Amino acid sequence: MEGQKLKQTVKERILDTALDLFQQKGYHGVSVDEIVDVAKTSKGGFYHNFKxxxxxxxxxxxxxxxxxxxxxxxxxxxxxxxxxxxxxxxxxxxxxxxxxxxxxxxxxxxxxxxxxxxxxxxxxxxxxxxxxxxxxxxxxxxxxxxxxxxxxxxxxxxxxxxxxxxxxxxxxxxxxxxxxxxxxxxxxxxxxxxxxxxxxxxxxxxxxxxxxx
Amino acid sequence: MEGQKLKQTVKERILDTALDLFQQKGYHGVSVDEIVDVAKTSKGGFYHNFKxxxxxxxxxxxxxxxxxxxxxxxxxxxxxxxxxxxxxxxxxxxxxxxxxxxxxxxxxxxxxxxxxxxxxxxxxxxxxxxxxxxxxxxxxxxxxxxxxxxxxxxxxxxxxxxxxxxxxxxxxxxxxxxxxxxxxxxxxxxxxxxxxxxxxxxxxxxxxxxxxx
DNA sequence: ATATACAAACCGACTAGTCGGTCAAAAAGC
DNA sequence: GCTTTTTGACCGACTAGTCGGTTTGTATAT
Missing domain, CATH: 1.10.357.10 (Tetracycline Repressor, domain 2)
Structure with a gap:
């Protein structure tokens, strides 16, 4: 089912994106800006879901x-x-x-x-x-x-x-x-x-x- | 011989310090400023020895x-x-x-x-x-x-x-x-x-x- | 009306790297 | 042997840019 991807919440998208990016470039190799950019959300979206x-x-x-x-x-x-x-x-x-x-x-x-x-x-x-x-x-x-x-x-x-x-x-x-x-x-x-x-x-x-x- | 420590070159001190700090806090957890501070040298000393x-x-x-x-x-x-x-x-x-x-x-x-x-x-x-x-x-x-x-x-x-x-x-x-x-x-x-x-x-x-x- | 879920502009702290300059020691000139 | 010149190790204030996080604004749902 590809529909799963469309149903993802913003939080799920952030987690998914962060996992991809962290694995590739390491935690400090990825900025919050890059995460929210790839996850198609915003700084607000990020800090609403994560402290x-x-x-x-x-x-x-x-x-x-x-x-x-x-x-x-x-x-x-x-x-x-x-x-x-x-x-x-x-x-x-x-x-x-x-x-x-x-x-x-x-x-x-x-x-x-x-x-x-x-x-x-x-x-x-x-x-x-x-x-x-x-x-x-x-x-x-x-x-x-x-x-x-x-x-x-x-x-x-x-x-x-x-x-x-x-x-x-x-x-x-x-x-x-x-x-x-x-x-x-x-x-x-x-x-x-x-x-x-x-x-x-x-x-x-x-x-x-x-x-x- | 403890004299070895006194004979260390600046480059050796930097390497030694960096190893300690990187191991403890990770590469991105340590700044160049911190390295030169602990290694008792300077930014100039660092960039003279490392590109x-x-x-x-x-x-x-x-x-x-x-x-x-x-x-x-x-x-x-x-x-x-x-x-x-x-x-x-x-x-x-x-x-x-x-x-x-x-x-x-x-x-x-x-x-x-x-x-x-x-x-x-x-x-x-x-x-x-x-x-x-x-x-x-x-x-x-x-x-x-x-x-x-x-x-x-x-x-x-x-x-x-x-x-x-x-x-x-x-x-x-x-x-x-x-x-x-x-x-x-x-x-x-x-x-x-x-x-x-x-x-x-x-x-x-x-x-x-x-x-x- | 009020809370929720995000968006976008913004901020201050921090960072890697630069650059003009110092100083001691080696090399060269006499 | 003594002075002059040159080299290279090293210093530290400075800069341009990046980053995590905040603030303010807005659309939607109840």
Whole structure:
């Protein structure tokens, strides 16, 4: 439906335009004048909908992290073992990725420019997200699915890094889909951390494609 | 020797100060006036040593990527098998990390603000770096050390992502050293991609700590 | 009448970059 | 060896322009 574009409110147009421009040129590479020009509105329209340019940046951050957090929690709750939970969380991120592509770039590259109180708010949600993954890793170590020698912290950051970094190189309409990429990531991550016991669980097979013996 | 600090040239002081400030507040969060103020020099001193603020940003980028590239090439050349090469390359990055910590943050967060011709220059070197890793992965697949089913591209980006992301969470003087982190990374990555044959090679044992059977 | 949703002109603060000038040290002339 | 000349590193007041944000005005809906 192309009608969606015509129905957009001014606020939606501003957000949409800002996302495009921020992703291309960075937060400080785009002026409010340029945003309102491209979004076909005015300074008045902008400041009627947003308290400040900083507030717009914050909103972009918040929309993204809040959505990731919500989806990750659902993924975690709807599965009962660490292997399923971990893979479901990665898939949740994948699904977010295609739609929130622009948000992600802004989120990771421009967060230095957030005002202190905004930044604290975002940081809290990022920490919450990290702890969700740490929790699953820790659980997996205790249940014997993941090797007990691995460091929860390093493993978590390795996974987050691997997954998040895709925003730097992934292109929609490229040769690789996020679905494919996640398939490979799940395989590689699990091989890196599961125990023999974990590997032999029936639900692990769907993620680890083959085992060369 | 603390005398090093007293011997710094104006240009070195500017670079040093800019790195500190850019890392903390981002490129556009710092004015030239602030840089020259902290670096105990002047506008004249600044523009005598740098063509523009953009040129300073470029120099920071170039110093970093050129060094990484050089070290990676050495790591690659001084080993003869893919497993040793890959791990040596990761260690090379590790060693760079402690010294070029500030460069890395600027490199990954502020590259959007590089002027087009500067950006093209940097992009070329990043591509060269990526191809070095892709080459090793590809070689490993052909030699039977790495599983042939893995995607060279995705695996390479997974590794780069995992490693690069450390700049977002690693703190010097923290509980974890870069040495330790790289040890875990090497272990996790190799487990994710080696074949049984590769695993049984004697030189693989030093990276893969243990195998739970 | 009053509130809402925008438009357009406007403002002051700030910024990157310039430019005439200083000064110490090296090079040249004697 | 001593003076003169030249060079280049560096200074800081200044400028032209840009930016985020404000204010005033206006059309519409209730």
């Amino acid at each position: 400040s340019k900083d507030a717009l940046l914050y909103e972009i951050h918040d929309i993204f992290i809040s959505h990731v957090l919500a989806e990750t929690k659902i993924a975690c709750k709807t599965h009962s073992n660490p292997i399923d939970q971990l893979c479901a969380m990665l898939y949740a991120f994948t699904n977010v990725f295609d739609v929130y592509n622009r948000h992600i770039t802004v989120f990771y590259d421009e967060s230095a420019y957030l005002q202190p109180d905004y930044k604290a708010n975002i940081k809290q949600k990022r920490t919450e997200y990290r702890r969700l993954i740490e929790g699953v890793i820790e659980e997996g170590k205790q249940s014997g699915h993941f090797r007990s020698e691995i460091s929860t912290r390093i493993t978590t950051m390795a996974i987050i890094g691997m997954v998040n970094w895709t925003y730097k190189w992934y292109w929609r309409n490229g040769e690789l889909s996020m679905e494919q990429i996640t398939l490979y990531f799940n395989d590689m991550i699990l091989r890196g951390i599961v125990t023999e016991q974990g590997f032999n669980e029936s639900f692990a097979k769907q993620y680890i494609q083959s085992k060369v013996v | 523009s603020k953009d040129a300073l940003l470029y120099e920071i980028h170039d110093i970093f990527i050129s060094h990484v590239l050089a070290e990676t090439k050495i790591a690659c050349k001084t080993h003869s098998n893919p497993i040793d090469q890959l791990c040596a390359m990761l260690y090379a990055f590790t060693n760079v990390f402690d010294v070029y910590n500030r460069h890395i943050t600027v490199f990954y967060d502020e590259s959007a603000y590089l002027q087009p011709d500067y950006k093209a220059n940097i992009k070329q070197k990043r591509t060269e770096y990526r191809r070095l890793i892709e080459g090793v992965i590809e070689e490993g697949k052909q030699s039977g050390h790495f599983r042939s089913e893995i995607s060279t591209r995705i695996t390479t980006m997974a590794i780069i992502g995992m490693v690069n992301w450390t700049y977002k969470w690693y703190w010097r003087n923290g509980e974890l050293s870069m040495e330790q982190i790289t040890l875990y990374f090497n272990d996790m990555i190799l487990r994710g991609i080696v074949t049984e044959q590769g695993f049984n090679e004697s030189f693989a044992k030093q990276y893969i700590q243990s195998k739970v059977v």
